[in-house]
Amino acid sequence: xxxxxxxxxxxxxxxxxxxxxxxxxxxxxxxxxxxxxxxxxxxxxxxxxxxxxxxxxxxxxxxxxxxxxxxxxxxxxxxxxxxxxxxxxxxxxxxxxxxxxxxxxxxxxxxxxxxxxxxxxxxxxxxxxxxxxxxxxxxxxxxxxxxxxxxxxxxxxxxxxxxxxxxxxxxxxxxxxxxxxxxxxxxxxxxxxxxxxxxxxxxxxxxxxxxxxxxxxxxxxxxxxxxxxxxxxxxxxxxxxxxxxxxxxxxxxxxxxxxxxxxxxxxxxxxxxxxxxxxxxxxxxxxxxxxxxxxxxxxxxxxxxxxxxxxxxxxxxxxxxxxxxxxxxxxxxxxxxxxxxxxxxxxxxxxxxxxxxxxxxxxxxxxxxxxxx
Amino acid sequence: xxxxxxxxxxxxxxxxxxxxxxxxxxxxxxxxxxxxxxxxxxxxxxxxxxxxxxxxxxxxxxxxxxxxxxxxxxxxxxxxxxxxxxxxxxxxxxxxxxxxxxxxxxxxxxxxxxxxxxxxxxxxxxxxxxxxxxxxxxxxxxxxxxxxxxxxxxxxxxxxxxxxxxxxxxxxxxxxxxxxxxxxxxxxxxxxxxxxxxxxxxxxxxxxxxxxxxxxxxxxxxxxxxxxxxxxxxxxxxxxxxxxxxxxxxxxxxxxx
Numbered sequence: 154x155x156x157x158x159x160x161x162x163x164x165x166x167x168x169x170x171x172x173x174x175x176x177x178x179x180x181x182x183x184x185x186x187x188x189x190x191x192x193x194x195x196x197x198x199x200x201x202x203x204x205x206x207x208x209x210x211x212x213x214x215x216x217x218x219x220x221x222x223x224x225x226x227x228x229x230x231x232x233x234x235x236x237x238x239x240x241x242x243x244x245x246x247x248x249x250x251x252x253x254x255x256x257x258x259x260x261x262x263x264x265x266x267x268x269x270x271x272x273x274x275x276x277x278x279x280x281x282x283x284x285x286x287x288x289x290x291x292x293x294x295x296x297x298x299x300x301x302x303x304x305x306x307x308x309x310x311x312x313x314x315x316x317x318x319x320x321x322x323x324x325x326x327x328x329x330x331x332x333x334x335x336x337x338x339x340x341x342x343x344x345x346x347x348x349x350x351x352x353x354x355x356x357x358x359x360x361x362x363x364x365x366x367x368x369x370x371x372x373x374x375x376x377x378x379x380x381x382x383x384x385x386x387x388x389x390x391x392x393x394x395x396x397x398x399x400x401x402x403x404x405x406x407x408x409x410x411x412x413x414x415x416x417x418x419x420x421x422x423x424x425x426x427x428x429x430x431x432x433x434x435x436x437x438x439x440x441x442x443x444x445x446x447x448x449x450x451x452x453x454x455x456x457x458x459x460x461x462x463x464x465x466x467x468x469x470x471x472x473x474x475x476x477x478x479x480x481x482x483x484x485x486x487x488x489x490x491x492x493x494x495x496x497x498x499x500x501x502x503x504x505x506x507x508x509x510x511x512x513x514x515x516x517x518x519x520x521x522x523x524x525x526x
Numbered sequence: 527x528x529x530x531x532x533x534x535x536x537x538x539x540x541x542x543x544x545x546x547x548x549x550x551x552x553x554x555x556x557x558x559x560x561x562x563x564x565x566x567x568x569x570x571x572x573x574x575x576x577x578x579x580x581x582x583x584x585x586x587x588x589x590x591x592x593x594x595x596x597x598x599x600x601x602x603x604x605x606x607x608x609x610x611x612x613x614x615x616x617x618x619x620x621x622x623x624x625x626x627x628x629x630x631x632x633x634x635x636x637x638x639x640x641x642x643x644x645x646x647x648x649x650x651x652x653x654x655x656x657x658x659x660x661x662x663x664x665x666x667x668x669x670x671x672x673x674x675x676x677x678x679x680x681x682x683x684x685x686x687x688x689x690x691x692x693x694x695x696x697x698x699x700x701x702x703x704x705x706x707x708x709x710x711x712x713x714x715x716x717x718x719x720x721x722x723x724x725x726x727x728x729x730x731x732x733x734x735x736x737x738x739x740x741x742x743x744x745x746x747x748x749x750x751x752x753x754x755x756x757x758x759x760x761x762x763x764x765x766x767x768x769x770x771x772x773x774x775x776x777x778x779x780x781x782x783x
Contacts, residue, residue: 176689180642208689209721213653214646237722244720248656490670491624 155204155211157185162198166191171203174211182211186218197222202233212238212245220249286483290413293405297414308411316377316412317419321426323376324369328427331368332360332434340443349443353450356435357458365427366466367514370473373420374506378481381412382502385485386495394486404486413478420474421467428466461526469517473510480506533592534559534692534724535580540589542572542579549575551748553589557692562718562725563753564735566770567745573728574618576745577694580726581615582606593692611639613692614685618700620677622669628655628680629665635687654683659713675706679713686717695727699734711737732776744770 155172168189174182191197199219207215222229234242259267297303339355385408388394394404432454439445445453484502488494535557542549549572557563567573578584580591582598590597594612601609622631632651636642642650655665658679669677678698685693698714699707715738718725729735735742735756742759744751746766752758759771770776 176640176642180640180646183643183646209653209657209686210640210642210650210689213650217649240720244657245653248653250652250656250662491668493625 155182157182157189159189165196165198167198167200169200169203170215173206174204174215175206175208176210179210179214183214183218186214187221189218189222191222191227194226196228196230198230198232200232201235201238204234204238207238207241209241209245212241216242216245216249282487283480283483286486287479289405290409290479290482293403293410294413297406297410303406304414305407305411308407309415312411312415313419316373316380316416317423320373320376320419320423324372324423324427325430327368327372328360328365328430329434331364332356332431333438334434335359335364335431336435336438337442340439344443350445350449350453352435352439352443353445353453354457356432356439357454358462360431360435361428361458361462361466363466363514365431366424366469366473367510369420369423369427369470370477370510371507373416373423373474374477374481374503374510377412377416378477378506379499379503381478381481382485382488382499383495385482386488386498389486389488390490390492390495408485409478409482412482413475416474416478417471420477421470424466424470428463465517465521465526469514472513472517476509476513477506480509532559533557534594535726536590536592536595537576537580538590538592540576540579540591541587542575542584543587548748550579553745553749555743555750555753557724557726559691560722560724561740562714562727562738564739564742565726565728565745566730566735566742568766571745572748573745574696577615577696577726577728581613581694582610607639611635611688612690613694614688614690615694616678616681616685616696616698618696619674620669620681622677622680622684624669627666627668628660628672628683631669631680632684632687635684639688650687654686655680657717658683658686659709675702675710678702678710682713686721689721690723692724692726695725695729697728697730699729699731704733707731707733708737714738732771 155170155174155178158169158171160167160169166189168186170182172178199215201215219229219231231239231242336352336356339352340349343349343351343355385394388408394408397404397407436445436447436450439450440447481502484498484505488498533556535555537553537555540553541551553576555576565573565576575584579586580593591599593609596605596609598606598609622628623634626634629648629651632654633647636647636650640647652662652665655662660676660679660683664672664676664680669680672680682693682695682698695714699710702710711734714725714727717723718738725738727734727739739756741753741755743753744759744764744767746764751764751767752762756771759767762768762771
């Protein structure tokens with residue numbers, strides 16, 4: 154354990170350090186040395202004879218106290234320091250550079266206002282970039298359709314499998330459960346009016362028009378949108394995208410189009426499965442809980458629900474798929490430098506995709522009600 | 527030759543294996559206090575794996591590794607954490623935490639393993655930054671904003687934060703320009719001299735071997751083939767060692783001594 158003792162010798166104050174001065178003791182040592190406040194203008198001798206080991210932290214503590222004593226007008230002299238200790242103290246002294254002052258904290262109100270302003274500008278820039286990317290994607294899509302040989306079929310099939318086929322179990326299960334819950338809750342309310350049979354209308358309209366497509370889009374945004382961002386983002390970090398460009402490959406064509414086309418083709422199919430599973434869940438609960446037989450359910454369904462309700466759900470799917478895939482890829486290209494940015498942008502991609510899907514769904518509702526369907 | 531008592535790193539009949547692939551088999555190595563040892567070997571001979579195994583990142587399949595005379599496997603959590611403060615590791619690309627600035631990176635071990643005041647930690651961080659030759663502006667920058675050479679210096683500063691007794695360096699000069707590499711060699715040599723460090727360095731850089739290594743260990747045939755000074759290396763007639771130390775690059779690196 155390092156210890157410090159002081160004694161008066163003539164017109165000098167002698168400060169004796171003993172023991173090992175390592176990083177473990179540095180805090181303690183600094184405390185003891187800082188407590189030494191000699192009488193004004195007398196000399197100080199620091200005796201290091203008893204120091205058997207010193208590391209840079211210990212040396213720094215000694216050094217900063219020497220500086221402090223010198224600044225308060227004392228002549229400081231080191232005595233009896235071994236050559237190794239002297240070297241270390243010199244090394245530390247040579248590297249004593251002024252600390253950079255931390256920028257002063259802004260006033261709270263100013264900080265809030267400037268933060269809001271900054272965020273607004275960032276959103277505007279983000280929106281502009283996203284529209285830019287939409288244009289870029291559409292352009293390469295057009296080029297690929299004009300010249301289908303440019304489409305990467307292997308990649309396309311691979312993405313269709315990953316974001317389409319592999320999503321079937323989770324999409325099916327969740328739709329089934331939501332259909333069942335909806336029937337159960339709806340039946341409870343409708344029974345009060347003796348109108349249990351209308352549960353078929355409830356499930357049919359809500360499932361086919363809105364719930365199946367929204368659920369599927371949200372699941373796919375979480376599953377595939379995030380995967381697109383993470384995959385493209387890590388490639389960006391490892392300079393793979395730059396490598397593609399130097400070989401003359403177009404990242405839009407290789408990375409973006411297979412994902413966009415793949416999702417646009419598979420999302421409607423997923424929605425169809427969600428429709429079927431949701432209706433199935435509803436029918437099952439109606440049968441068990443309300444005694445509406447499957448035959449009755451189907452008959453009622455085809456009477457009460459126009460075929461348009463089904464098409465409305467399916468028509469929205471490719472649009473949502475395009476949005477999800479585009480946002481996922483776009484955010485992937487925004488990744489810069491660090492692994493942390495991959496994580497941040499992946500989150501952002503999912504949130505943005507879901508937000509856009511719901512906004513667009515609202516727009517669709519307005520258009521459909523205007524058209525009267 | 528050192529024995530188990532005096533060496534700070536002592537590896538005995540080490541065996542490491544990934545799946546069916548045996549990397550080391552019966553590997554022995556001793557590193558003595560205060561020396562700079564360079565580990566060389568062809569690609570895939572497990573130089574980095576050896577480094578990772580010694581610092582405890584890879585569990586060995588068989589054999590013993592003693593650091594400061596203690597087997598890491600036999601230590602409990604607390605002892606082990608205390609031991610880990612006695613060495614620092616510089617990974618190939620610095621392995622700085624990308625979400626923290628350089629200064630925060632260097633402060634991590636200090637905050638975790640010491641009870642110093644924030645003021646003192648800041649001062650020590652500034653000291654380390656200056657000691658590894660980084661400009662003061664680098665303190666507030668993120669790793670992605672630094673050049674490769676600066677990232678290595680920052681990684682070295684973090685490795686030195688707790689004043690370790692051993693520093694492990696994984697290809698410290700790889701990817702640096704010759705001037706930067708020479709400066710880095712000089713930095714390691716001066717820190718080693720001033721702080722009395724033991725340096726365990728995996729390298730391919732013949733200039734580094736000439737400039738700063740006291741001894742060289744050659745890794746081949748799944749073990750340490752030979753340990754010795756540069757002069758001993760040149761007199762070996764093992765084909766790989768001969769080729770390594772007498773090839774065109776070796777001749778270019780050799781300076782009149």
